[in-house]
Amino acid sequence: MDEAWTALALTLKVAGWATALNLVLGVGAGYAFSRWRFPGRDVLDALLTLPMVMPPTVLGYYLLVVIGSQGVVGAWLLQNFGIRLIFTWQAAVIAATIVAFPLVFKAARAAFENVDPQWEDAARTLGLGEWGIFLRVSLPLAWRGILAGLLLAFARALGEFGATLMVAGSIAGQTQTLSIAVYEAVQAGQDDTANFLVMVTSLVCLAVLLSAGRLVPGRVVARG
Amino acid sequence: MSIWDLSLKKQLRGGAGQFNLDVAFRSAAQRLVLFGPSGAGKTQTLRMVAGITQPDGGWVRVAGRAFFDGAAGLNLSPQQRQVGHVFQDYALFPHLTVRQNIAFALRRGWRNPSRHEPAPEADRWIEQFSLQDVASQLPHQISGGQRQRTALARALVTRPTALLLDEPFAALDKALRHRLREELLELQISLQLPLLLITHDEEDVDRLAQDVVHLDGGRVQRDRTLHRPATEAS
Numbered sequence: 001m002d003e004a005w006t007a008l009a010l011t012l013k014v015a016g017w018a019t020a021l022n023l024v025l026g027v028g029a030g031y032a033f034s035r036w037r038f039p040g041r042d043v044l045d046a047l048l049t050l051p052m053v054m055p056p057t058v059l060g061y062y063l064l065v066v067i068g069s070q071g072v073v074g075a076w077l078l079q080n081f082g083i084r085l086i087f088t089w090q091a092a093v094i095a096a097t098i099v100a101f102p103l104v105f106k107a108a109r110a111a112f113e114n115v116d117p118q119w120e121d122a123a124r125t126l127g128l129g130e131w132g133i134f135l136r137v138s139l140p141l142a143w144r145g146i147l148a149g150l151l152l153a154f155a156r157a158l159g160e161f162g163a164t165l166m167v168a169g170s171i172a173g174q175t176q177t178l179s180i181a182v183y184e185a186v187q188a189g190q191d192d193t194a195n196f197l198v199m200v201t202s203l204v205c206l207a208v209l210l211s212a213g214r215l216v217p218g219r220v221v222a223r224g
Numbered sequence: 225m226s227i228w229d230l231s232l233k234k235q236l237r238g239g240a241g242q243f244n245l246d247v248a249f250r251s252a253a254q255r256l257v258l259f260g261p262s263g264a265g266k267t268q269t270l271r272m273v274a275g276i277t278q279p280d281g282g283w284v285r286v287a288g289r290a291f292f293d294g295a296a297g298l299n300l301s302p303q304q305r306q307v308g309h310v311f312q313d314y315a316l317f318p319h320l321t322v323r324q325n326i327a328f329a330l331r332r333g334w335r336n337p338s339r340h341e342p343a344p345e346a347d348r349w350i351e352q353f354s355l356q357d358v359a360s361q362l363p364h365q366i367s368g369g370q371r372q373r374t375a376l377a378r379a380l381v382t383r384p385t386a387l388l389l390d391e392p393f394a395a396l397d398k399a400l401r402h403r404l405r406e407e408l409l410e411l412q413i414s415l416q417l418p419l420l421l422i423t424h425d426e427e428d429v430d431r432l433a434q435d436v437v438h439l440d441g442g443r444v445q446r447d448r449t450l451h452r453p454a455t456e457a458s
Contacts, residue, residue: 121271121274122315122317123317125274125303126379127303128328132332136328140336
């Protein structure tokens with residue numbers, strides 16, 4: 001069972017990092033899309049949403065092309081810094097971040113679109129700078145919707161399998177996350193381990209979804 | 225010397241198609257009222273004075289300061305204009321208490337004022353507008369009149385150089401409207417603050433205006449002066 005706890009700890013670490021990265025990336029992109037029109041917006045929107053609909057193995061393949069030892073970024077990192085990303089838990093974080101990104105992006109964008117620009121205008125006439133407006137007006141008013149998106153992203157990152165397996169592999173204790181450990185246990189005929197892993201995964205996912213469900217209703221704030 | 229000196233050209237696109245706003249007026253009145261039906265372009269004019277919307281051309285000068293000059297390429301941000309703006313539905317921050325709303329501009333930086341942070345300037349206005357009892361409540365918990373006073377206090381706390389009001393009494397019942405109108409008049413007289421108010425209510429014109437600009441269809445209607453001539457009266 002020790003292996004199961006190691007896998008759980010690793011999975012939580014990977015999902016935690018992926019969620020934290022998406023807090024910055026997804027919220028930033030969601031805000032940009034809710035406030036500004038720019039050329040190529042629709043195409044970029046589709047590209048950013050793609051990880052939600054594409055098979056994770058396809059994403060994993062793209063990632064290999066980019067961060068693999070022969071990949072564009074991967075070769076550069078290896079040559080200049082001696083960093084080998086592939087088959088590390090950091091590679092699992094990258095895979096999970098990309099797969100879960102659209103969930104935060106979509107939620108943040110919808111939440112920011114619900115914030116009346118008039119409040120931001122009011123803050124402007126009161127002399128507040130743009131960063132202050134974002135942190136003191138837009139973000140607090142969109143926060144519940146963003147939080148719900150972050151929880152969904154966390155759950156999605158917990159269950160990531162395909163892309164993670166391709167770029168991080170399945171090294172027990174290093175890159176073997178819960179979902180991959182389940183697969184390995186079943187393949188090896190270790191039914192007890194598989195049962196235990198499945199129970200743990202289901203409970204964690206259920207807990208996340210229940211908290212997300214509580215945050216979504218009553219998101220709209222009364223106007224004042 | 226004129227306090228308000230505006231010439232605004234703006235092409236607006238909306239649900240009803242294109243709308244060409246072309247408004248120019250000058251007035252030496254401290255209390256100037258922009259009067260006209262809804263859809264006349266009053267709110268857009270006010271937004272261009274505040275700097276929220278940028279005109280396509282023309283100029284905005286208020287109390288001797290140039291805010292915008294299309295020909296000279298000058299366009300001050302709303303922050304630089306230091307003009308108080310009371311929005312039509314008040315636009316109070318729904319996540320902040322009445323006191324936090326009023327103290328909002330007193331605190332710079334990335335954090336909102338906390339609920340119990342000392343803010344003597346905010347408390348002075350809370351007292352002046354009798355908002356002590358509702359100071360720790362959220363905007364949706366208080367009455368329309370209290371909201372209007374909160375919005376006014378929030379704008380005045382910045383010590384603005386002029387005050388813009390967008391239909392400030394439209395959301396209130398008749399008795400309250402009358403009382404708050406008198407309060408605003410007293411306040412303006414005591415502060416001697418240039419005030420630009422937009423309305424479609426003739427009573428606002430009667431009671432508050434030293435000068436009226438009649439707006440309709442995005443143009444100033446010079447032949448339709450109301451009760452007072454739109455001259456450079458003081």
